[in-house]
Amino acid sequence: MVSHRRMIAALILGAGVGIVANLAAGGAPWLDAVIRNFAQPLGQLFIRLLFMLVIPLLFSALVLGVADLELRHLGRPGRGCWATRWWSRAFPFSSASRW
Secondary structure, eight states, X not given: OOHHHHHHHHHHHHHHHHHHHHHHSTTOHHHHHHIIIIIHHHHHHHHHHHHHHHHHHHHHHHHHHHHTOOHXXXXXXXXXXXXXXXXXXXXXXXXXXXX
């Protein structure tokens, strides 16, 4: 089976198991114990491992991209400099606001 189909199948299977467990034993103490002692720490570990992978990759991609720039091709900073400054000031405010 192709990897993206396995991932979609695992997502559907996990959602189905979670819905069935909630419907069958919604308030059961054993289910709360399984979630608290197994599923939640496993999820936290997964998220932390993702951050350990993604942040260094992003940093190295940015550093290599800047190091690969040839400054003579950029030319004199003109209108593009002001446009970049405007976007860097305007965009964080729009992305941080809640709709």
